[in-house]
Amino acid sequence: AQSVTQLGSHVSVSEGALVLLRCNYSSSVPPYLFWYVQYPNQGLQLLLKYTSAATLVKGINGFEAEFKKSETSFHLTKPSAHMSDAAEYFCAVSGQRGFQKLVFGTGTRLLVSP
């Protein structure tokens, strides 16, 4: 079974500051890990994914995440926040073998102030 825990339902940063959204996973099998972003009144959009190749994964809009097996973490970062990054971010996990459904975290709302 898989699960993810997102620490902090809300994260506030200033424009230009570092963005760090935390995600820890639990999986009984080697995982695939994903970050999705949801802008207001829109569906979820894939930001980036880890599929057992490089542990540092780069995604759209300058975001990246690092898979750390020893820490069971997949934190999302961006060096400099933009106002347009304000959205809700979801971490998700699935197993690697066969058909496996994605299990989503509860989401973290990122607030960016001028």
Add this chain to the structure above:
Amino acid sequence: DAGVIQSPRHEVTEMGQEVTLRCKPISGHNSLFWYRQTMMRGLELLIYFNNNVPIDDSGMPEDRFSAKMPNASFSTLKIQPSEPRDSAVYFCASSPPQGLKGYTFGSGTRLTVV
């Protein structure tokens, strides 16, 4: 690629009425998922299909909810009779046979039951 197409985008109905939400997955995707999103409960997986067959409907809240996938290019989620507590945004998502690419979400249907 037109993406996952959901209709209608908005639905307002009176309590007791039947509501049907529609979804067209991406061509070639063999898994389809129905989610419900509310402020209180976040993102909930209602049901998912693999190769048009329902695999897990344990998330369907009550017998008032039913879902079908008559072919690979169409699915419906029906609520009969609808109740005000069913008000939410309903998302459809699809994914290809391998888990590498994650899910592609539709833009959602915002349902309001008055």
